[in-house]
Amino acid sequence: SIDAMATPAAGFTARDATAPVSPTGRVHRLDLHVQEVQREVAPGVRQQLWTFGGTAPGPVLRGRIGDTFEITLINDGSLDHGIDFHAGALAPDQPMRPINPGERLVYRFTATKAGIWMYHCSTMPMLHHIGNGMYGAVIIDPPGLAPVDREYVLVQSELYLGADSQPGDLATMQAEQPDAVVFNGYVAQYAHRPLPARAGDRIRFWVLNAGPNRTSAFHVVGGQFDTVYREGRWQLRPGDAGGAQVLDLVPAAGGFVETVLPEAGDYPFVSHVMVDAERGARGVVAVR
Amino acid sequence: SIDAMATPAAGFTARDATAPVSPTGRVHRLDLHVQEVQREVAPGVRQQLWTFGGTAPGPVLRGRIGDTFEITLINDGSLDHGIDFHAGALAPDQPMRPINPGERLVYRFTATKAGIWMYHCSTMPMLHHIGNGMYGAVIIDPPGLAPVDREYVLVQSELYLGADSQPGDLATMQAEQPDAVVFNGYVAQYAHRPLPARAGDRIRFWVLNAGPNRTSAFHVVGGQFDTVYREGRWQLRPGDAGGAQVLDLVPAAGGFVETVLPEAGDYPFVSHVMVDAERGARGVVAVR
Amino acid sequence: SIDAMATPAAGFTARDATAPVSPTGRVHRLDLHVQEVQREVAPGVRQQLWTFGGTAPGPVLRGRIGDTFEITLINDGSLDHGIDFHAGALAPDQPMRPINPGERLVYRFTATKAGIWMYHCSTMPMLHHIGNGMYGAVIIDPPGLAPVDREYVLVQSELYLGADSQPGDLATMQAEQPDAVVFNGYVAQYAHRPLPARAGDRIRFWVLNAGPNRTSAFHVVGGQFDTVYREGRWQLRPGDAGGAQVLDLVPAAGGFVETVLPEAGDYPFVSHVMVDAERGARGVVAVR
Ligand SMILES: [Cu+2]
Ligand SMILES: [Cu+2]
Ligand SMILES: [Cu+2]
Ligand SMILES: [Cu+2]
Ligand SMILES: [Cu+2]
Ligand SMILES: [Cu+2]
Ligand code: NA
Ligand code: NA
Ligand code: NA
Ligand code: NA
Ligand code: NA
Ligand code: NA
Ligand SMILES: [Zn+2]
Ligand SMILES: [Zn+2]
Ligand SMILES: [Zn+2]
Ligand SMILES: [Zn+2]
Ligand SMILES: [Zn+2]
Ligand SMILES: [Zn+2]
Ligand SMILES: [Zn+2]
Ligand SMILES: [Zn+2]
Ligand SMILES: [Zn+2]
Incomplete structure (x- = not known):
């Protein structure tokens, strides 16, 4: 089982949470290799994950309304896999079909609506x-989205441990007994390798809840959200009198929040579903 | 227990999910008979359900702001029952009182606010x-609600099995261990009897989460919601740049979403709380 | 364990749910004593609670945008404690640090955004x-907030019982098996000591979900919300055509709803997560 307070090894490198920039050009081509890999998911705990591109979450894709994504999915694994992009609207039958090990398919969609x-x-x-790692995010920028000083992407998900170095356990997924809840695939990684920022920076957090099962209540300790964008809609803007303390996301929901952390210090972030924070859904923004 | 992947018998007929049209006239009178009945809730699984009108969910009622509903509740069962309509505002004491088997009461309310x-x-x-079947929906149209090509109503609820042909089990309801999660009362019925549509149709899904306990995350695979109306408010309209992938509904919350499914194919819909999708909260829109 | 239907002793006094008025002056100073105390949490059930000021929830604070709060936290307990106010933005390192028994600290913040x-x-x-009682609410009024006839504050939280007169049980908190869900710290207290109102009163309910773990679906039986303000934003106003039946709040989320209860009677309120209503998240507004 997982000790959510354990410290990673000295050489541990957290996943880079920095949001990618939108590529120039309007057609984005990507080979996405399904890989069944051994990964550490918490200090000293290894699992076989099923991944898009070798990591869970898979790569963060980004573009603008009108852009076309042409994804070649290549099944390098030993099981059938497929892919479903919420970012595009199309008949699922062909592009989302499972493919055998060794097969490939091309999934082409045009983004017509903004969101994560x-x-x-x-x-x-x-x-x-x-539940075993096959999820990720596509960001389609809302038109006129202002630049900010820092932009991070956090994908919340649950871990249900299988035996050492084996895939996650379907039975505990069905029983809704997660062993951990994490941002970007590793227990409390940003508590140990904080996200950097400077005092007064406007920081945007894109947050997607991949689930599979639990609701997220994203909160930054010491911060207040003056901007909330959720499931395609602005809920709060900086000029509004009100502020928000949480971004609530059911599984498959996403959005972004913005905050200005006013002074140097360590600002934890969590899912304020407190049992999940203690299971690993926590990190730190280190403001210097 | 329930096999959520089982196939219903050849003669199985799914509940018609088509939204009723608003009756003309401004006073809607209905006799609603409480009936304790045997019903199949999944392939080969029968329960005694407590129902309004013989089905779970009960009938979908519909009207406009200003309409009066005059419901005669008739208890044909063996237990006390009563009714609570969220669609009207009134003192609960008399109209919501439990009545004995064989008794009746008249529940009269005027709708002053739109919503489901x-x-x-x-x-x-x-x-x-x-938890044993006594729930349903009243739709009060928002003024100026545009006509669409297809309009469906989906009520999500949970099943907690009792013994064969007996009522649902209160202990598992209290322990929050559902045996199934369903749309319109039967495990995955629209996976087996898909909802029909044509390519390019604008489809409106009215969704109510009856609970009793679980949050819903309604999603259409291959679709994007360009319209979201939730708990009395428009969240997204077709002209907005953003789109939504889920409609999130706590128990007793409701709303509607709209999507245009662009081409022929089978578009699954789910609660994206994935364990619930696998428990039966799934169906298909068959676009031809 | 807790009998959620039990009746309190004759001398039982419910916590006053009336919202405080904003103090005049723009600097609010308060000594807040952490106290580990014996309290009844349900009829005949006593626990050792950890509290801010001797009660769970702690005191409701209130002010306006621009006001400064200067809180002196004094640890009168036997364990380390600290405090985190979501109402202010600041580096957590010093003000939120845990302090030893016998120590004190001053936590100073200026409210810049409205909300609960x-x-x-x-x-x-x-x-x-x-989970053992250390939570409370700060109300920062939105500018121009209209006066109403009655204004109540309800903080939802969960109880996880320890042994008699001992602190709550961390293991059942981690296992997400609450013994009760309550408004303002005591099982169904306002079912036994209803909140008073008069027919036609406009009533505002400020609701904060302290969790630690469960989502709330606040509903007033017989009422409809014509006003919804949630996490810093107006969702519905009285002139809108739509109405709301629930206010949904993940842990750490808050807002207010308004309703006019039209006639004399007893109007229950609940979390419509029905298992939680039956665990004690219920009360009554007695309209005379
Ligand atoms: Cu907090
Ligand atoms: Cu905090
Ligand atoms: Cu999906
Ligand atoms: Cu999908
Ligand atoms: Cu209700
Ligand atoms: Cu009700
Ligand atoms: Na983290
Ligand atoms: Na905070
Ligand atoms: Na179905
Ligand atoms: Na999709
Ligand atoms: Na109560
Ligand atoms: Na009601
Ligand atoms: Zn490869
Ligand atoms: Zn796969
Ligand atoms: Zn560390
Ligand atoms: Zn009859
Ligand atoms: Zn009944
Ligand atoms: Zn079938
Ligand atoms: Zn003291
Ligand atoms: Zn403490
Ligand atoms: Zn009583």
Whole structure:
């Protein structure tokens, strides 16, 4: 089982949470290799993850309204897998079909609506495939989105441990007994390797809840959100009198929040579903 | 227990999910008979359900702001039952009182606010009465609601099995261990009897989460919501740059979403709380 | 364990749910004593609670945008405790640090954004400190907030019982098995000591969900919300055509709703997560 307070090894490198910039050009081509890999998910705890591109979450894609994404999915694994991009609208039958090991397919969609959209494996049982690492985010910028000083992407998900170095356990997924809840795939990684910022920076957090099962209540300790964008809509803007303390996201929901952390210090962030914070859904923004 | 992947018998007929049209006239009178009935809730699984009108969910009622509903509740069952309509504002004492088997009462309310409103049995323990089938929806149209090509109503609820042909189990309701999560009362019925549509149709899904306990994250695979109306408010309209991938509904919350499914194909819909999708909260829109 | 239907002793006094008025003056100073106290949390059930000021929830604070709060936290307990006010933005390092028994600190913040903000103990494990009583609310009025006839504050939280007169049980908090869910710290207290109102009163309910773990679905039976303000934003106003039946709040979220209860009668309120209503998240507004 997982000790959510354990310290990673000295050489531990956290996943880079920096949001990618939108590529120039309007057609984005990507080979996405499904890989069944051994990964550490908490200090000293290894699992076989099913991944898009070798990491869970998979790569963060980004573009603008009108952009076309042409993804070549290549199944390098030993099981059937497929992919479902919420960022595009199309008939699922062909592009989302499971493919055999060794096969490939091309999934082409044009983004017509802004938001942060989930993608995930489309092979049944999806609970198992999402729960074992097959999820990621596509950001489609709202028109006129202002630049900020720092922009991070955090994908919340749950871990349900299997035996050492084996895939996650479907039975505990079905029983809703997660062993950990994490941002970007590793227990409390940003508590140990904080996200950097400077005092007075405007920071945007894109947050996607990949689930598979639990609601997220994203909160930054010491911060207040003056900007909230959720499931395609602005809820709060800096000129508004009100502020928000949480961004609530059911599984497959996403959005972003912005805050200005006023002075140097360590600002934790959590899912304020407190049992999940203690299971690993926590990190730190180190403001210097 | 329930096999959520089982196939119904050849003669299985799914509940018609088509939204009713608003009756003409401004006073809507209805006799609503409480009936304790045997029903199949999943392939080969029968339960005694407590129902409004013989089905769970009960009938979908519809009207406009200013309409009066005059419901005669007739208790044909063996237990006390009552009714609570969220669609109207009134003192609960008399209209929501439990009535004995063989009794009747008249519940009269005038709709003053738009939305999709839950109704349910008002007899304690409500967890048991709602959990065993006594729930339904009243739609009060927002003024100026545009016509669409297809309009469906989906009520999400949970099943907690009792013994064969007996009522649902209060203990598992209290322990929050559902045996299934369903749309319109039957495990995955629209996976087997898909909802029809044509390519390019604008489809409106009215969704009510009857609970009793779980949050819903309604999603259409391959679709994006360009319109979201939730708990009395428009969240997204087609001209907005943003889109939504889920409609999040706590128990007793409701709303509607709209999408245009662009091409022929089978578009699954789910609660993206993935364990619930696998428990039966899934169906298909068959676009031809 | 707790009998959620039990009747309190004749001398039982419910916590006053009336919202405080904003103090005049723009600097609010308060000594807040952490006290580990014996309290009844349900009829005949006593626990050792960890509290801010002797009660769980702690005192409701209130002010306006621009006001400064200067809180002196005094640890009269036997364990380390600290405090985190969501109502202010600042570096957590010093003001939120845990202090030893016998120590004190001054926590000074200026409110710049409106809303109902959680405060809670900042000492690890926060799950245990919040789950054992260390939470409360700060109301910062939105500019131009209209006066109403009645204004109540309800803080939802969970109870996880320890042994008689001992602190709450961390293991059941971690296992998410609450013994009760309550408004203002005591099982169903306002079912036994209803909140008073008069027919036609406009009533505002400020609601904060302290969690630590469960989502709230606040509903007033027989009422409809014509006003919804949630996490810093107006969702509905009285002139809108739509109405709301629930206010949904993940842990650490808050807002207010308004309703006019039209006639004399007893109007129950609940979390419509029905298992929680039956665990004690219920009360009554007695309209005379
Ligand atoms: Cu907090
Ligand atoms: Cu905090
Ligand atoms: Cu999906
Ligand atoms: Cu999907
Ligand atoms: Cu209700
Ligand atoms: Cu009700
Ligand atoms: Na983290
Ligand atoms: Na905070
Ligand atoms: Na279905
Ligand atoms: Na999709
Ligand atoms: Na109460
Ligand atoms: Na009601
Ligand atoms: Zn490869
Ligand atoms: Zn897969
Ligand atoms: Zn560390
Ligand atoms: Zn009859
Ligand atoms: Zn009943
Ligand atoms: Zn079938
Ligand atoms: Zn003292
Ligand atoms: Zn404490
Ligand atoms: Zn009583």
